[in-house]
Amino acid sequence: MEADGHTFAETTAAGAEALAAALDAAGSVTAGLLSWCEARGIGSGPIRVLACAEGAPPKELARLLGAAGTAEPLSLRRVVLGRGGIALAEAENLHLPARLPEPMRQALAKSDRPFGEVAAPLGLRRRTLERRSGAAAGPGAVLAQTALVFSADGTVLAAVRERFLAVLLGPRAAGSLKRA
Numbered sequence: 001m002e003a004d005g006h007t008f009a010e011t012t013a014a015g016a017e018a019l020a021a022a023l024d025a026a027g028s029v030t031a032g033l034l035s036w037c038e039a040r041g042i043g044s045g046p047i048r049v050l051a052c053a054e055g056a057p058p059k060e061l062a063r064l065l066g067a068a069g070t071a072e073p074l075s076l077r078r079v080v081l082g083r084g085g086i087a088l089a090e091a092e093n094l095h096l097p098a099r100l101p102e103p104m105r106q107a108l109a110k111s112d113r114p115f116g117e118v119a120a121p122l123g124l125r126r127r128t129l130e131r132r133s134g135a136a137a138g139p140g141a142v143l144a145q146t147a148l149v150f151s152a153d154g155t156v157l158a159a160v161r162e163r164f165l166a167v168l169l170g171p172r173a174a175g176s177l178k179r180a
Contacts, residue, residue: 015169016133016143028116028124028149029162033081033088036168043084049112050082061094064129064148064159072096081114088165090141095158099151115149115158123152142166 019036026032030047037043057074065074075097081089093115097105100119107118116124130146137144141163149158 012142012169013134016137016164019143019164019168020131020133020145023145023164024126024128028114028120028126029089029091029160030081030114030116031120033083033168037083037088040168040170042088042167043082043086045084047081047083047088047114047117049077049079049114050085050087051080052112053078057094058092058161061092061146061159061161064146065094065096065156073098075108077108077115079114086167088168089162090165091160091162093158093160095149096156099155099157115160119149119151119157122157124157125150125152138163140165142169 022036023029023032026035034047037047055076055078057076061076062074073096075095077091077093077095079091079093080087081091095108095115097108100108100122104118104122107113108115111118126147126149128145128147132138132144133142143164144162146159146161148156149160150156
């Protein structure tokens with residue numbers, strides 16, 4: 001037990017729940033992470049892609065998009081999102097590039113701007129399909145979720161799988177999992 005009568009697991013679960021609510025309230029994960037970090041003094045500057053890799057589209061995400069087996073091109077970005085060099089989240093973003101204006105496609109291909117920031121002018125909204133916290137979120141994470149991302153007119157743009165790292169809940173939750 002901690003001094004305030006709550007176990008570490010209870011404190012972490014409450015933090016993950018608060019993080020999930022903050023992300024849900026924001027127009028995008030990018031905006032939600034920025035607000036969360038600003039309120040807690042985590043890093044500085046904008047949310048940026050610290051690392052990005054492409055790859056074969058995961059079948060589960062393609063299925064969620066309704067794009068499995070279709071001819072519509074898919075683009076996968078595996079990213080680490082961070083602020084001020086601090087890794088905050090890892091995500092797989094499978095999106096349908098033909099549904100984005102050309103300048104947005106170019107920004108995603110050639111910049112360190114996250115999908116949520118680039119596509120924000122489309123009036124993004126999300127539908128979370130699955131959410132896990134605690135040990136179920138995976139090693140080093142306090143929250144994991146799978147979601148669909150839509151434009152304001154209801155067009156499906158992306159399916160995402162995200163893991164939010166322990167650093168978001170402070171030094172005790174992060175333990176030795178901090179990344180520079």
